[in-house]
Amino acid sequence: MTTTSTILVILFIILAPVIGGIISGGDRIISAKMQSRVGPPIVQPFYDVLKLMGKENLVVNRYHGDYMICFLIFTIVSGCLFFGGNNLLLVIFALIVAGVFLVLAAYCTNSPYALIGAERELLQMLAAEPMIILSAVGLYVVTGTFDVYGIANCQHIPIIYLPGVFIALTYVLTIKLRKSPFDLSTSHHAHQELVKGLTTEFAGPSLGLFEIAHWYETVLLLAMIFLFFGSYWILGIILAVIIYFIEILIDNINARIKWELMLISAWAVTLILGVGNLMILYFVFHI
Amino acid sequence: MAKRTVIPFGPHHPVLPEPVHLDLVLEDETVVEAIPNVGFIHRGLEMLCKKKPFQDIVLVAERICGICSMIHGVGFSQGVEKVMDIDVPPRAEYLRAFWGELSRVHSHILWLGLAADAIGFESLFMHSWRVREMVLDIFEETTGGRVIFDVCKIGGVRKDIENEILKNRFSQQIDKIEEEYSKLAKVFTEDYTVCHRWSNVGVLTKEDAHKLGAVGPTVRGSGISQDMRTLKYGAYEHLDFEPVVENSCDCYARTVVRVKEVFQSIDLMRQVISKIPDGEVETKVKGTPKGEYFSRVEQPRGEVVYYVKGDGTKNLDRFRVRTPTFANIPPLLQMLGGCDLADVPAIVISIDPCISCTER
Amino acid sequence: MFEEQEVKIIKKENLHSEVQTVIDDDYRLVQMCATKTDKGLDVDYTFDKEYKFLDLRVELPADKLELPSISGISFPAFLYENELHDLFGIKISGIAIDFAGKFYRKDEEAPFNNNTEIQEK
Amino acid sequence: MDWVTFLILFPLIPAVILLFTKSVQLQRVVVLVSSALIILGSVGLACNYMQAGGTYLPISSGFFNGLVILGDIVLALVFLYVCRKLPIKKYWIPLMVVIQYGMVVTADLTGGIPETNRYLYIDNLSIVMALIIGVVGSLIAVYTVGYMQHYHEQHKEIKDRRCTFIAAIYLFFFAMYGIIFSNSITWIYFFWEITTLCSFIMIGYSRKEEAVHNSFRALWMLLLGGLAFSVGIMYAANYCGTIELQKLVTMKQSLVIFPILLLCFAGMNKAAQFPFGGWLLGAMVAPTPSSALLHSSTMVKAGVYLVLRCSPILQGTASGAIVAFIGGTSFVMCSALAISQSKGKPILAYSTIANLGLIVLCAGIGTSFTLWAALLLIIFHAVAKALMFISVGTVDHQTGSQDVEDMHGLVSRMPILTFTMLIGLGGMFLAPFGMLISKWAVIEALAVRNPVYPPIVIFGGSLMLFFWTKWMGTLISVVGKQPPIKAKGIGFDEWLGLGGLSILTIAACVGFPWIGHYWIQPLYGWNPMLSERIEVSVALMLGLMLLPPLIFACRWKRLVHTEPYLSGLNVENKYEYLGSLGAPRRWSFGNYYINKYFSEAKLFKGTIIGTTLLWILMFFMENL
Amino acid sequence: MGYFAKSPWLLHYDGSSCNGCDIEVLACLMPKYDVERFGIINTGNPKHADVFLITGGINTQNIDVVKNIYNQMGEPKVVVAVGTCATSGHFFSECYNIIGGVDKVIPVDVYAPGCAAKPEMIIDAVVKGLGILEEKKKKMSPK
Incomplete structure (x- = not known):
């Protein structure tokens, strides 16, 4: 580990929740504006989490909180691996492990809505994971390395070669960010058939952990978007912001769709845009 | 084969503003069996007719349901008026129609919002209710209430609206509502994800709709023209309208029916504004009701039946309401069979359930 | 303008055949309700066919509150029949979905057919 | 030579002993001792040969080769014996046996098979396999004794033939070690068919109708692989002039691709690749140890082992x-x-x-x-x-x-x-x-x-x-x-x-x-572990995997226990809620199976047809 | 900690109201009143909620449901009875199946009368509840 990577990892651990929280607060304000409301203050997510931490720790059994802690830790670790400049595939796998812990936490509570939520979360993972891993493959094809720093320092801009992969990634990012139309397993507002889906039984502190982990996850996913711009980091940041704005917009102009359409469309997008993009690179441009 | 999932759906459930309960049996996410249970808010208010004089029952009737309270009042009053042979002044009838149509607009837009919410379309929900507030403003100005108005009484209405205000300000306000609403209507009928969630979901064929006794937009969405306003009660004798009918028999059809009915109601309000005669708004009520009558009026949710029976005392002998949601429960069960879990809220909402009506 | 309403009093024995005739004639069941009278209960079966109103009335003596179910002929009747059972204490046999007195959960047995209520009045 | 011979031949001893041991205690002792010896032998072998690279173990005398020919004949007879009760319309199962053994044995006896003295070969791949067979296999063998005891307590209707079952396991060890150490494809073929026989015995163990049916399905599918194998041997012997696997895989691609493909066919058939997946699914009726041993961790691995051996020829074609x-x-x-x-x-x-x-x-x-x-x-x-x-x-x-x-x-x-x-x-x-x-x-x-x-x-x-x-x-x-x-x-x-x-x-x-x-x-x-970063991250994640048990060991304070959310309808028993009909009803949850898209009815046939076409295409491609 | 007052999450349950108060509760969330300004969210899940808004009187059937939902909320929590029915039962208290106001079943902290209670009233009641929420939190902390 070099000094830079150490600093970056530490910065990630400290700053990611701050940035994630502000992004989430901004999200709520922008959403509110789109609904012609005023919306909460930008630091509202922090109030929420602090409040949740102060609430009584209601549990159905004493284990689900433990799984939530594992979920948080593995989310942070995958972020650390990313900012520490490790292998991108391993980062994604660590993120998958984190996701599995979340699902297990929901399973552990053994409550009907949480169980259905867990199953839906699995469906979401089934829909989203292929494209996320494929985007790492795409980056590898263009830059010749799975190394995060290697990709970030590459001389050209990967997105020029990978527009299809990028769009497809943005598509499944909506699933990962739990945004409408893909907020099947749990949604920000519990006006859905599953009450709060897999978070139904998480109360107080464990829900707080979920929120914090989600902030880390958001930052990590946006950082993956950022990778598509190689060493042009300003462009990357701008585009990451724009992408997030687009996600908010999508969130606000769509009804929640059903799992079948989600699965089919996500796979279709992965196959057509993602794999198609790689095929074209390989067969037409011989990269 | 896989084990089946059995879950309670409601009475406390965030998609349902009101407590209704379904035992859902699922396979994967497909509903294979649904058994309803109503009765969580059964109050037994029909029995109040034995404790309160018949004039006061109008207030009770209005509180059967807070969304269609105006029309409940009208329906009950008409029943008593028929039994007692009271002639309601035409202006009062027109005003009843005006407020009635206004509450239909209010109810339908409210429903559209809830329906959007049931399919997870948060911002559409917000915008629908934003438009609805403009409707409520008229109510608040004319009756003092936002959802419960207490303007209807036996023999007429309690309040009058000045012609000046009605013809100028309100007709402008209605124009504005229509303008804002048309934008929403477009989303409800054309948006891709909205159509995805509603098309071919909760299909109720024309035959089933008739056989199971569906009423209101539910039956009109299945291609049957049935609208109690065609009975020409009250001011509807002088107003022109055609029942809105859609033929695709699914949730989408029921939505489109309601979307179009809002325009229809706006049109009816304009007719009321242009045709409203001058005069008294109430007549004195003398005597006590003796006799019986089934008063049928069209609520936003469909046909409502009031049965009033008086025996000559100040208390009614029997006061009975059959609300549209009650009639729509058997069709609802039909629609739920074989749908997805995700469709359950959309389908339940699609009959515009009003549980407090149903259980009284 | 008030609509014309036809109330036809039928015998309990003929209930099934009468309802069957009406349903076969493409009427739909609008509602069922009961009214307490001096002799017992009047049970109304209300039907509608293209805005034509028809009411079949069965008079039940107070000591024999029993009826056959018509939910086999017209499915929606099951709700009303459960309601009649819960509120008026009419024993109805053969309901399609029988909630067995738990349709409305309430403390009082048959509150609408309760003698104390009448004495109060 | 010593370790290898030991590993190949030793399992025959417990096999014979166990065949005649009825007492559970005695079985247990024999199994424990022989398992320990096999594990030791495998580990010893690994220590000895690991750094050596690929080594041939020459056997000059034709004695062993003669034994293999004899074994082939015996095996053929055994196969024909087990087929004796088959209905006549399934004539093709014994026919396959006759054809393949007819070819191989005739060729062998008439000298149609090229001579060699390099019958055995060992490299790290064999060692990995040997360890899997030795260690994993032995552990399963140990497990089997207890399992079979329970099995017969539970299924009283099934005839107790557990001696045969456990003996078959050791016979199977013998065959597996033979496969992985043999260099001659005729030898591999001999051992290969023994595993088929073991599998057949174990699948049909309970002698229920379904089990017998499935065992014959497995038999004919695996014999089809054997047939391909024998054709491959004949082709290699006649056209490539050698039956040494190591020699074959270093020869010119165009020359040996056909026999190699036939071997791959046999290997993938044994590994239950589509279109032959059916036999492995059917094999699940067998008592669990055989599923664990043959149908997941070792025998099917022999299939992929063979494909791995062939991969130098496949590469790039x-x-x-x-x-x-x-x-x-x-x-x-x-x-x-x-x-x-x-x-x-x-x-x-x-x-x-x-x-x-x-x-x-x-x-x-x-x-x-x-x-x-x-x-x-x-x-x-x-x-x-x-x-x-x-x-x-x-x-x-x-x-x-x-x-x-x-x-x-x-x-x-x-x-x-x-x-x-x-x-x-x-x-x-x-x-x-x-x-x-x-x-x-x-x-x-x-x-x-x-x-x-x-x-x-x-x-x-x-x-x-x-x-x-x-x-x-x-x-x-x-x-x-x-x-x-x-x-x-x-x-x-x-x-x-x-x-x-x-x-x-x-x-x-x-x-x-x-x-x-x-x-x-x-x-x-x-x-790929050479990259320093990866080692770090893998080590990091490994370390983190220790965390969950630690976290679970913590007893958090101030937990307030409550009931699951059941829409407000909780009753005293938390697995029930107040149902619609007014009585408590048990809630339940079934996992998703997505039968709409992934059911056997939807996918199985298509996959079989698709892969069959691919196979045909593959052989066809070679003739182009 | 003052965070409870800054992020109260609502839970709404319809006891046996006529819908009037229910839609007014929802109206509070809508653009015109927009309670999210104060960090208020309608959660719909008792385990996440701090403020329990209950409309309508209590009938024999839903006593258990109301108690159950109340018990599933984590401390600190506040109960707001919205509408006249929830405070006293309104004229429905004369009905055979209505027991009366919410306070017959669970402790109520704030009463918001009105038929139907206006959004302004509801918001006011919730804000009043926030002070109580903070107090309850303080009582909880030393333990």
Whole structure:
């Protein structure tokens, strides 16, 4: 580990929740504006989490909180691996492990809505994971390395070669960010058939952990978007912001769709845009 | 084969503003069996007719349901008026129609919002209710209430609206509502994800709709023209309208029916504004009701039946309401069979359930 | 303008055949309700066919509150029949979905057919 | 020579003893002692030959070769004997036996097979296989004694032939060691068919109608592989002039591709690749130890072992690409099919085929990258899958069901057994456990090649994630205090098998950087672990895997216990709610099976047709 | 900690109201009143909620449901009875199946009368509840 990577990892651990929280607060304000409301203050997510931490720790059994802690830790670790400049595939796998812990936490509570939520979360993972891993493959094809720093320092801009992969990634990012139309397993507002889906039984502190982990996850996913711009980091940041704005917009102009359409469309997008993009690179441009 | 999932759906459930309960049996996410249970808010208010004089029952009737309270009042009053042979002044009838149509607009837009919410379309929900507030403003100005108005009484209405205000300000306000609403209507009928969630979901064929006794937009969405306003009660004798009918028999059809009915109601309000005669708004009520009558009026949710029976005392002998949601429960069960879990809220909402009506 | 309403009093024995005739004639069941009278209960079966109103009335003596179910002929009747059972204490046999007195959960047995209520009045 | 001969021949001794041992105690002793010896032998072999690279072990006398010919004849007769009761319309099963053995034995006796003295060959690949057979296999053998005892207590109607069963296991060890150490393909063929016979015996063990039917299905499918094998031998003997495997794989591609493809066919047939997946699924009627031993961790591995051996010829050819594609198809399709299953053993069977498919995919591509990954996959899959099988077998015995749905909340009822299952499940798909690491290596290896293969691995992997997590979640649902299971208790042998395999799974996971470094790198000359960063991150994740148990050990204060949310309708029993009809009703939850898309009815036929076409295309391509 | 007052999450249950108060509760969330300004969210899940808004009187059937939902909320929590029915039962208290106001079943902290209670009234009641929430939190902390 070099000094830079150490600093970056530490910065990630400290700053990611701050940035994630502000992004989430901004999200709520922008959403509110789109609904012609005023919306909460930008630091509202922090109030929420602090409040949740102060609430009584209601549990159905004493284990689900433990799984939530594992979920948080593995989310942070995958972020650390990313900012520490490790292998991108391993980062994604660590993120998958984190996701599995979340699902297990929901399973552990053994409550009907949480169980259905867990199953839906699995469906979401089934829909989203292929494209996320494929985007790492795409980056590898263009830059010749799975190394995060290697990709970030590459001389050209990967997105020029990978527009299809990028769009497809943005598509499944909506699933990962739990945004409408893909907020099947749990949604920000519990006006859905599953009450709060897999978070139904998480109360107080464990829900707080979920929120914090989600902030880390958001930052990590946006950082993956950022990778598509190689060493042009300003462009990357701008585009990451724009992408997030687009996600908010999508969130606000769509009804929640059903799992079948989600699965089919996500796979279709992965196959057509993602794999198609790689095929074209390989067969037409011989990269 | 896989084990089946059995879950309670409601009475406390965030998609349902009101407590209704379904035992859902699922396979994967497909509903294979649904058994309803109503009765969580059964109050037994029909029995109040034995404790309160018949004039006061109008207030009770209005509180059967807070969304269609105006029309409940009208329906009950008409029943008593028929039994007692009271002639309601035409202006009062027109005003009843005006407020009635206004509450239909209010109810339908409210429903559209809830329906959007049931399919997870948060911002559409917000915008629908934003438009609805403009409707409520008229109510608040004319009756003092936002959802419960207490303007209807036996023999007429309690309040009058000045012609000046009605013809100028309100007709402008209605124009504005229509303008804002048309934008929403477009989303409800054309948006891709909205159509995805509603098309071919909760299909109720024309035959089933008739056989199971569906009423209101539910039956009109299945291609049957049935609208109690065609009975020409009250001011509807002088107003022109055609029942809105859609033929695709699914949730989408029921939505489109309601979307179009809002325009229809706006049109009816304009007719009321242009045709409203001058005069008294109430007549004195003398005597006590003796006799019986089934008063049928069209609520936003469909046909409502009031049965009033008086025996000559100040208390009614029997006061009975059959609300549209009650009639729509058997069709609802039909629609739920074989749908997805995700469709359950959309389908339940699609009959515009009003549980407090149903259980009284 | 008030609509014309036809109330036809039928015998309990003929209930099934009468309802069957009406349903076969493409009427739909609008509602069922009961009214307490001096002799017992009047049970109304209300039907509608293209805005034509028809009411079949069965008079039940107070000591024999029993009826056959018509939910086999017209499915929606099951709700009303459960309601009649819960509120008026009419024993109805053969309901399609029988909630067995738990349709409305309430403390009082048959509150609408309760003698104390009448004495109060 | 010494270790190898010992390993090949020794298992015959316990096999013969066990065939005549009726006493359970005596069986136990024999099995324990011989297992210990076999494990020692395998480890000793590994220590001796690991650094040696590829070594030939010459046998000059024709004595052994004569024995093999004799063995062939005996085997042929045994096959014909077992077919005696077949209906006449199934004439083609004995016919296959007659044809293949007729060819091979005739050629051998008439001198149609080229002479050689290099009958045995050993390199790191054989050592890996030997260790899997020795260690994993022996642990399963130990487990078997206890298992069979329970099995016969539960199934009184089944005739007690457990001596045959356990003896068959040791016969099978003999055959497996023969396969992996033989260099002559005629020898391999001999041992190959013994495994077929063992499999046949074990599948048909219960002699129920279904079992007999499935055993014959397995027999004819595997004999088809044998037929291909014998044709391959004849072709190699006549046109390539050698029957030495090592020689064949270094010859000119165009010359040997046909026999090699035939060998691959035999290998993939044994590895139950599509279109032959059916026999492995049918084989699940056998008692669980045979599923664990033959049908997941060793015999089917012999199939992929052969393909791996052939991979130098396949590399870069169109046929190799198609082999890879067939493997990939099996991988994706079986992963999808596994989602639709709710019974434990079919899930494991499908995932076995899927993982073997992944290995075949790697072997078909045949670069050092993919071979590295393939070998790791073999190791991890063997340990984790064997563990899963015997855990499921134990659960089946204790609870009377192997349905995943019935395992709901198993953690509350049998915590330790659940823990071993969790290790097995984790080993199957979670990072940093082996399978995922290998999958990562596969993706990394394939990303360079061609954009066709990575999506196959990625999609298959995601499908696997779905059904494994589903299973894992079902296990760990906490259902609170349950009435204790009327357990007959899990015996010492069973715990030994379960515990040993759990430790092995973890050990393989912890030790794989070394495995990669010391075993596989010398073999294939490449090790992705060389990159420093990866080692760091893998070590980091391994360390983190220690965290969950620690966290679980913590007792958090100030927890307030409550009931699950049931829409406000909770009743006293928290597994019930107040139902619509006014009475408490039990809520329940069934996992998703997505039968709409992934059911056998929808996918099975298409996959079989598709892969058959691919096979035809592959052989056709060679003639172009 | 003052965070409870800054992020109260609502839970709404319809006891046996006529819908009037229910839609007014929802109206509070809508653009015109927009309670999210104060960090208020309608959660719909008792385990996440701090403020329990209950409309309508209590009938024999839903006593258990109301108690159950109340018990599933984590401390600190506040109960707001919205509308006249929830405070006293309104004229429905004369009905045979109505027991009376919410306070017959669970402790109520704030009463918001009105038929139907206007959004302004509801918001005011919730804000009043926030002070109580903070107090309850303070009482909870030393333990």
